[in-house]
Amino acid sequence: MQEKDVLPDENTVPEHAQQERLVFKGCILPDRTELQERILKAPGDVIVGEHSRIEYGISGYDVFIAESCYLKGDVIAEGDLRIGNFCDIDGNLVCDCDAFIGEGVTIRGRLSVTGNLDIGDNVMIEKGFDARGIIEVRNPMPVILYILLYVLTMLRIDHEEEIDQFIENLTAEDANPLILPSRSHLDEFQLLVQTPIIIGSSCRLHGLIRGDKATIGDNTTLFGSIRARDSVSVSRGAIIHGNVEAENDVVIEENVRILGNVEGHRVTMDEDATVEGVIKSSGGLTIQRKKI
Template sequence: MLGPNPIDELVVPDGTTVQEHDVVVDGDVLVGGQSTVELGVRGHSVIAGERVSVAGDIEADGDCRLDMWCDVDGNVLASEDAYLGERVHITGRLVVGGDLDIGDDVDIEEGFEASGWIVIRNPMPTITFFVVYLSHLLQIGEEEEAEELVEQFATDGDAQPLTIPRSGSVSDDAWRVSTPATIGDDCRLHGNIRATSIDVGEDNNIFGSLRAQDDVSVGSGTKIHGDVTTRNGDVRVEPGAVVLGDVSGQDVHVHPDADVDGVIRARGEMHLGSRADRDPE
């Protein structure tokens, strides 16, 4: 369960929105290494692996941790502490409400300020520190403490984090990952979703299409402004969902109270439900 990569899925938590080219979440934001985010990021704490590119401001109500070779085209604002690895580049200004731990050859074009201590050195990358410490706990048999560490790293308070897996790409045009994708409830997103499988929750508004290699599910009350397709998997569209495009897959299940404004194609079985499906009792 504690694999080498703790960020192995695109997870969009409940209530996530894209506002004026910013991704806004209530909880933390975890971005895997070598990912590209062509938007600004606003969340509680923001943690990015090595060589992550962010094309906008980063605003963190908690900590901000950027590993080596990260590039931010904008300002970085952290209400608490900030940790920057070596060769981080920020085109704007860095403002830190707490302590600042900064590595070698960091370039902040418009300067920085910190209310607490400023330590200039080469801090261990956040992900590296996490893996090293976790391995140590497992080696000495502290499985329970290791589980608590994973839970603390993945969540801060009650809000689930936004996680973008390694080498993912997020923009107004598309959210592209080579892993599964899970989208929570009450989200408003711009861009096509591309993943190995896609599970969309309830009452979302997605201005783009869904395309996966494996299964795709669209929850009740969700509106998809585009096609819903899969290469090898099944498609399920729940009651009250609206798809403003075509639906295609191996087996296709569309609830009678769902609305598909396009062609439905099934290479295997097609199940459009019956009126009895409305009330199983």
């Protein structure tokens, strides 16, 4: 007899966890995101979900790090900075506006805040701090709840369906936070998440990208491979210096260049796309030709 996973009743799931699910529907790397040698640089806001391990620094406008995360590198916020309870930051924190540091946070570098500082109990700062505004010692709101309010306030919405629609359009020019969902793992070798991945246009990334399914935007360059449990779509002009693998569909648009192999159940590619390796497709290969 096969064992079956028992899913918890929706009513028994803690409200905190349900709220988190509403926000973290996917991994979003918006247009012009760059994974540099030591830092993940975003053009706008950054949201990192709980229990994530990020072995890079992070740079963005407003930066929200949820509870129990580990980051190896400097965290730089041009706007506000919120660090959740019991995070471990192996680097400096630099904030040009207001900073909110949760209870039990460890900062293994220096904390520099241009604006006000709210700081929780039992925070350890190894190399001291500098805050030019008002300093208050109190436990700030949990970051995951603040992230929820951030999304709802920004969109003025209160239904899950509308949040889903928002997530699908996150790479739009006027709403483009970078989102790493809960339990994300990012190091020099790979980005691993348990959700779909949306990568915007004109990004520069490296390493193996792994998720439920992946969408790569126009003119993005990836020095690595893509592996998805469902499907992969590579938009026009993208360059992949590695393999593209999916259990279901792989779609390759015009002027895409893939330097490695392509493997999927069904592969559809434009006639102007280039695959320099081997194409494996148990369900068939379709070449899309332009109508004359």
